[in-house]
Amino acid sequence: MKKDVSLNEAYSLLHPRPVALICTKDRNGKVNVMSCAWITPVSDEPPLIAISLWAKGYTHNIIDETKEFTVNIPSSKLMKQVWLAGTKSGSKVDKTKILNLKFSPSKTISPPLIEECIGFLECKVKERLILNEQILYIAEIQRACAEEDLFKNGIWIDEANILLHTGGKIFSTPKSI
Ligand SMILES: Cc1cc2nc3c(=O)[nH]c(=O)nc-3n(C[C@H](O)[C@H](O)[C@H](O)COP(=O)(O)O)c2cc1C
Numbered sequence: 001m002k003k004d005v006s007l008n009e010a011y012s013l014l015h016p017r018p019v020a021l022i023c024t025k026d027r028n029g030k031v032n033v034m035s036c037a038w039i040t041p042v043s044d045e046p047p048l049i050a051i052s053l054w055a056k057g058y059t060h061n062i063i064d065e066t067k068e069f070t071v072n073i074p075s076s077k078l079m080k081q082v083w084l085a086g087t088k089s090g091s092k093v094d095k096t097k098i099l100n101l102k103f104s105p106s107k108t109i110s111p112p113l114i115e116e117c118i119g120f121l122e123c124k125v126k127e128r129l130i131l132n133e134q135i136l137y138i139a140e141i142q143r144a145c146a147e148e149d150l151f152k153n154g155i156w157i158d159e160a161n162i163l164l165h166t167g168g169k170i171f172s173t174p175k176s177i
Helices: 007-014 059-066 076-085
Strands: 020-025 031-036 039-043 048-054 068-073 119-131 134-146 164-167 170-172
Touching: 020 059, 020 076, 031 048, 031 059, 031 076, 048 059, 048 068, 048 119, 059 068, 059 134, 076 170
Parallel strands: none
Antiparallel strands: 020 031, 020 068, 039 048, 048 134, 068 119, 119 134, 164 170
């Protein structure tokens, strides 16, 4: 028997889904990190992704200003940092001081990469769409790289332990490939 799910929770049917750390850098050089599960590829040629950001958060202000962000893919080892980056706002705290993460320069854009992550996308915004309380950004990938021992023949192997957001405070990892 199937049960109805309320429409404002219908998105939950598309979880668990991989969570990413979005890293931005404002014009004064301040770096911020936020957690984002509403992120998806939308085209391979050109290589485009979409991210949906809450309009009351801080990150979208920086993206509007600079049109750049990095996508950093955490393994399950970074679950605590993902929770922290997803529950504190850069408008109130300097998350780079509390996350205990190392940053290294990206090659094509200004926001840095998070060294502890296992994969990276350097992205430039192409389109922006306001969806009530969310802002949808379509961005073109300028460069992508991944940990070679964990990303083999175009896939993340089991040992990558990609972190999935199941919902609320619950996270999981893929069981087996
Ligand atoms: C696992 C997880 C996934 C999240 N996914 C999103 C998302 O896709 N879009 C979004 O706007 N906020 C998402 N959030 C909430 C933001 O990360 C949170 O509001 C954060 O404080 C925003 O930081 P900022 O204000 O520094 O941008 C998520 C939080 C968690 C813990």
